[in-house]
Amino acid sequence: MTQASRTIGVMEAIRRQLATRALMPGERLPSIRRFATVMGVSPSTVVEAYDRLAAEGVIRSRPGSGFYVLGAAPSLDLRAPAPPQEQEVDPFWVSRQSLDADADVLKPGCGWLPPDWMPxxxxxxxxxxxxxxxxxxxxxxxxxxxxxxxxxxxxxxxxxxxxxxxxxxxxxxxxxxxxxxxxxxxxxxxxxxxxxxxxxxxxxxxxxxxxxxxxxxxxxxxxxxxxxxxxxxxxxxxxxxxxxxxxxxxxxxxxxxxxxxxxxxxxxxxxxxxxxxxxxxxxxxxxxxxxxxxxxxxxxxxxxxxxxxxxxxxxxxxxxxxxxxxxxxxxxxxxxxxxxxxxxxxxxxxxxxxxDGSYRKHVEGIRRRLAGARKTTVARLAHMGIEPWLMPRGGFYLWCTLPEGIEAAEIARAARRRNVVLAPGNIFSPAQTAASFMRFNVSQMHERAWGVLAEVMAAPQVRND
Amino acid sequence: MTQASRTIGVMEAIRRQLATRALMPGERLPSIRRFATVMGVSPSTVVEAYDRLAAEGVIRSRPGSGFYVLGAAPSLDLRAPAPPQEQEVDPFWVSRQSLDADADVLKPGCGWLPPDWMPxxxxxxxxxxxxxxxxxxxxxxxxxxxxxxxxxxxxxxxxxxxxxxxxxxxxxxxxxxxxxxxxxxxxxxxxxxxxxxxxxxxxxxxxxxxxxxxxxxxxxxxxxxxxxxxxxxxxxxxxxxxxxxxxxxxxxxxxxxxxxxxxxxxxxxxxxxxxxxxxxxxxxxxxxxxxxxxxxxxxxxxxxxxxxxxxxxxxxxxxxxxxxxxxxxxxxxxxxxxxxxxxxxxxxxxxxxxxDGSYRKHVEGIRRRLAGARKTTVARLAHMGIEPWLMPRGGFYLWCTLPEGIEAAEIARAARRRNVVLAPGNIFSPAQTAASFMRFNVSQMHERAWGVLAEVMAAPQVRND
The missing domain is CATH 3.40.640.10 (Type I PLP-dependent aspartate aminotransferase-like (Major domain))
Structure with a gap:
């Protein structure tokens, strides 16, 4: 990720907090040091982001005391919303991407089973x-x-x-x-x-x-x-x-x-x-x-x-x-x-x-089908150097580590541009300790998703295109 | 209403505020004067209610500074809930009574049409x-x-x-x-x-x-x-x-x-x-x-x-x-x-x-049926000395004044004991100015409801039984 895109990421995080009223007019923004830790960026990136928001009139600096939200009315982001592919990768990201995906978007990052698995x-x-x-x-x-x-x-x-x-x-x-x-x-x-x-x-x-x-x-x-x-x-x-x-x-x-x-x-x-x-x-x-x-x-x-x-x-x-x-x-x-x-x-x-007696049988069927899908998915991920953190007793998630040096948020952004929604680790991590993790839903691993995953994993230039 | 029941009413209002966390541990209770105005009772009634709650260990008095909620944990009402007929007549009253009414309870106080009016x-x-x-x-x-x-x-x-x-x-x-x-x-x-x-x-x-x-x-x-x-x-x-x-x-x-x-x-x-x-x-x-x-x-x-x-x-x-x-x-x-x-x-x-084209016709049918029901209801209420505050252009509510000296909350409690839910004026009134008003839903005035209304309107001893 470039310095510029990191700065924009910090600005969007603050805008989001304003939009959801996590930050209110008159309130002090998080300190530069703390917010740098939270966002996993350098303090200078946060300084630049705050300065730019101040230039836009969204916040203002009070020398010696930090940055404050301007205005008495709700402070909203009045710009056109970002296209889905470019939205901030925050805890809302996967929800927005998965709930509002067009029919041609695949969702190995989502938290539910496909319709043909349901009763x-x-x-x-x-x-x-x-x-x-x-x-x-x-x-x-x-x-x-x-x-x-x-x-x-x-x-x-x-x-x-x-x-x-x-x-x-x-x-x-x-x-x-x-x-x-x-x-x-x-x-x-x-x-x-x-x-x-x-x-x-x-x-x-x-x-x-x-x-x-x-x-x-x-x-x-x-x-x-x-x-x-x-x-x-x-x-x-x-x-x-x-x-x-x-x-x-x-x-x-x-x-x-x-x-x-x-x-x-x-x-x-x-x-x-x-x-x-x-x-x-x-x-x-x-x-x-x-x-x-x-x-x-x-x-x-x-x-x-x-x-x-x-x-x-x-x-x-x-x-x-x-x-x-x-x-x-x-x-x-x-x-x-x-x-x-x-x-x-x-x-x-x-x-x-x-x-209905059929429900219990249905759930048993899903369990068996998921056990099979977990095995297949683990084997195919292994070929890409993606390893499960543990082999779960059940369910549809695999929490995996990516190969050394590959950042999950970058992979997720690149995949999203190719109409595949992935779930990068740090959206799950309050302490931002999971930058190299990815959560996969084994029931949603369609063939095209595998192709896109292979493509974005393979080449740094693809990830940053 | 007797002095004792007014005191209990104030105590229940405070308990309700604790249960819904409108009042939190450590917080100051409303001043005696202000709460007396809100509840439409005398300051001495509030004093007695606060004293009894203090004796129960729910709140405590700090001399010169008022009453405070005790405890750091959520303060819940641990007694068995009151039977529906005896619950506090507060803004939740009609919702609770109407939503959870048994099939034999009539609801001229509720805010919806009977099933046979619906499409x-x-x-x-x-x-x-x-x-x-x-x-x-x-x-x-x-x-x-x-x-x-x-x-x-x-x-x-x-x-x-x-x-x-x-x-x-x-x-x-x-x-x-x-x-x-x-x-x-x-x-x-x-x-x-x-x-x-x-x-x-x-x-x-x-x-x-x-x-x-x-x-x-x-x-x-x-x-x-x-x-x-x-x-x-x-x-x-x-x-x-x-x-x-x-x-x-x-x-x-x-x-x-x-x-x-x-x-x-x-x-x-x-x-x-x-x-x-x-x-x-x-x-x-x-x-x-x-x-x-x-x-x-x-x-x-x-x-x-x-x-x-x-x-x-x-x-x-x-x-x-x-x-x-x-x-x-x-x-x-x-x-x-x-x-x-x-x-x-x-x-x-x-x-x-x-x-479906039928929806528009359905709504027109309801409008006509309501116009008829409004007229009939107004005529029958007039016989009991109950007058609409205005004749609405549509809808199913009639906001009415009761005859001089009759308190709507008393009527509502007495009717509830006879399995009829009414909507007494003050539950709608933040300033508690509507003690002699009642809201009637003209679509829910079944014959038995008329009988109970006549009975509880007629005799003070019935209202206080």
Whole structure:
């Protein structure tokens, strides 16, 4: 990356913070030294970027005290938005690129299965059944907790895993992301500290930025978070929340060991830490790994999840399992912000699909198919010198190191210009330690994606074209 | 209401603020004088309530400085939740009572039409069509702005009303409430001042409490907000936002006059005020009234709405129309908090129903049916001495005064014990000026509701039983 493009990168990061109101009028910009570390550039690059933003009238310098955001009105980026290929590679990058990709764009960087892996027949059956269903389901608002029958189905599933809770401990929501958002609304105030894994799901960072939370991170090892670092972080920073995936962790595919889970919960209890366990991928495990929520009995762990990965991401439905008093408060928050829970049309489709005996077989089929795709993908990546950090027990992610000297963000930008969306490591890394990592979705490795990957890996001039 | 029940009411209001984190550990409670005004009780009632909460260990008094919330952990109400009939009559009351009502509960207080008024046949057609639709729509995440074809349909509808904007100025969301929530996330910081009408939709207050906004209000007259008071409020309090329904205002059914709309926009421009115009009910007008967004051309007005009132509240889909740069920022916020826009299953159903020629006829049918129901309801209410504040041009609300000396909250509690949910005036009134008002939904006045209303209106001993 050239000096000029690094400067533009820093400018765009600041503009993005202004647009999402992570930085507000009158506020001080991050110090030059700190922002240089965050962005992985030299301090002089940040100085140049700030100077140029000051020249544009976006910020201004107060000698001896730093740079400040100008203006009392919301400060927006009024220029035409950058074309998708040239957008800043930040925690929003993969979401934007994957959600809004044209049909001819391939997405080995995205976080979902292709439509032909999903239970289309069951979905169509559920829709036809709904078309004959009662009037009220088709047109009324739903109940504020979501329908009891679906909460009972979830309760039985949790009981099978050893977590015995009442349906009043379960709130249905619009999505897994919205579940985390509701909990953050309840728990966080601007400036609160939140602990995440390094690396972690990029949208945790995007969401926490909106809350103006201070994000700290702990290295994720093949056995789970590094416990010594975890203990140090709790002692030093007293985070209010820890957000993690303990089973089939995104992006690494790792799963916490029973020993780590037990010790982590002891540390959490000592420091009065609340944990959000995002269980989105756990259903893809071949067999059940220890779950924080189960060990803890939902004392200080809040379990969230959705049906987006194995049933449908189009039918939006997630859940939160927690203490009844927490659920009651979150229910009021959901009513105020969305007037009620998830769509009854959506919950009916989920309920009838989950009740259908075919769903379990479908999930087993996906697990087998993913195991095969993981093997093939690992073998083909090896030919390019790309190695998995660990071989996951399940799921669709491979977290890989690129050959020495190759930067993932450059590869991702070059691939995007060739209509392939990749997921470069640093978008997952709060500490920006994953510049040479890439996350691959083994279900989305179409032949043309392999061709583009080979092309952009091979030649520096291609990457910088 | 007895002194004891007033005290309990104040205690529950504080507990609710703790549960929704409107009050946080360490924070000072509202002053006794101010909270007495807000709750419409005497200062001695607030003193007693605070003393009892202090005895329970929920708050503590610091002599000379007021009362403070105890504890560093989230302060939750750990008692069993009150049964629905006994819950505090606050801005959440009608939502909770109506959303979670059993089938045998009637809801003249709710904000929607009964299922048999809704376009069931068109909904069923849309579901059957979807069951034959493309795979990706059934299982993929949608695009971040929502599908272009539905944004185009909305754009054409706006153009017919004189508001000519591009589809890039429209963001599809999960609901009308979520539309307002996204805009508040973008515009508000704790302590910001927001102006609403008195009375206004109760959920505006519930949402603004979550944002810890300072809520100020301006009297709504039959011609729109009182302009002199509006100008004074802007001058004195410099609110960041004004949230209103300018057509078929909730709860009054009033519609802003062209003169008021024009002057209001001039005042807004002078004071750099942003306006959220919630257009939820406007489609029920017999013909088009002046709309703030149209007059203003979306310069400082953000238009929001949904399809919940005339198509389906179960299929959750709302929209935001605003400046493209605002829409871009809100799109990122929606991705971070909900991973994408509304459900593609939902937007497909809305699109195919709106494209169907039958929808326009359906809406015309509802308008005629509502006009009839309004007349009948007004006549029957007159027999009980209940008078509409104005006769609305359309919609399903009648905002009425009760006979001298009858308090709406008492009537609502007594009716709730008889399985009828009513909407007492003060839940709509930030200034608590509507204790003798009641909002009736003319589409939900079943015969048994009339019986219960007559019974609770007739006898003081029934109201206090």
């Amino acid at each position: 289309q027949a069951a979905m169509r059956r559920a829709l036809r059944q709904l078309a004959r269903g009662p009037d009220a389901v088709l047109t009324d608002y739903g109940s504020s907790l979501g329908p009891l029958n679906l909460r009972r189905i979830l309760g039985r599933q949790f009981a099978d895993e050893g977590l015995d809770i009442s349906p009043e401990s379960i709130l249905l929501t619009t999505s897994g992301s919205q579940s985390i958002d509701l909990i953050c609304r309840y728990h966080l105030r601007p400036g609160d500290t939140v602990l995440v894994d390094d690396p972690c799901y990029f949208n945790f960072q995007a969401l926490l930025r909106i809350y103006k939370a201070r994000i700290i991170s702990v290295r994720f090892t093949p056995a789970g978070p590094d416990l010594q670092a975890f203990a140090d972080m709790l002692g030093q920073h007293r985070p209010r929340l820890y957000i993690t995936n303990s089973a089939l962790h995104n992006p690494t595919g790792g799963t916490i060991t029973p020993q780590t889970a037990h010790r982590l919960l002891k540390l959490a209890a000592e420091h009065d830490l609340t944990i959000i366990e995002d269980d989105t991928f756990a259903v893809l495990e071949p067999d059940l790994s220890p779950r924080l929520a189960t060990l803890d009995g939902l004392e200080r762990v809040i379990r969230i999840g959705s049906f987006s990965k194995t049933l449908s991401a189009s039918v939006r439905c997630g859940y939160i399992a927690g203490q009844p008093d927490l659920i009651a408060a979150l229910t009021d928050l959901q009513v105020a912000t969305n007037f009620g829970g998830p769509s009854p049309v959506a919950t009916e489709i989920v309920t009838s699909t989950l009740s | 069931q046949a068109a909904m069923r057609r849309a579901l059957r069509q979807l069951a034959r639709g493309p795979d990706a729509v059934l299982t993929d995440y949608g695009s971040s702005l929502g599908p272009l074809n539905l944004r185009r349909i909305l754009g054409r509808q706006f153009a017919d009303e004189g508001l000519d904007i591009s589809p890039e100025s429209i963001l599809l969301t999960t609901s009308g409430s979520q539309s307002i929530d996204l805009i508040c996330r973008y515009h508000l910081r704790p302590g910001d001042t927001v102006l609403v009408d008195d009375p206004c939709y109760f959920n505006f207050q519930a949402l603004l409490r979550i944002y810890k906004a300072r809520i100020i209000s301006v009297r709504f007259t039959p011609a729109g907000p009182d302009l002199q008071a509006f100008a004074d409020m802007l001058g004195q309090h410099r609110p960041r936002l004004y949230i209103t329904n300018s057509a078929l205002h909730n709860p009054t059914g009033g519609t802003i006059t062209p003169q008021t709309a024009h002057r209001l926009l001039k005042l807004a421009a002078e004071h750099d005020l942003t306006i959220i115009e919630d257009d939820t009910f406007a489609v029920l007008e017999p013909d088009l009234s002046p709309r703030l967004a149209t007059l203003d051309g979306l310069e400082r007005v953000i238009r929001i709405g949904s399809f919940s009132k005339t198509l389906s509240a179960s299929v959750r889909c709302g929209y935001i129309a605003g400046q493209p740069d605002l829409i871009a920022a809100l799109t990122d916020l929606q991705v971070a908090t909900n991973f994408g826009g509304p459900s593609p299953v939902a937007t497909e159903i809305v699109t195919s129903t709106l494209s």
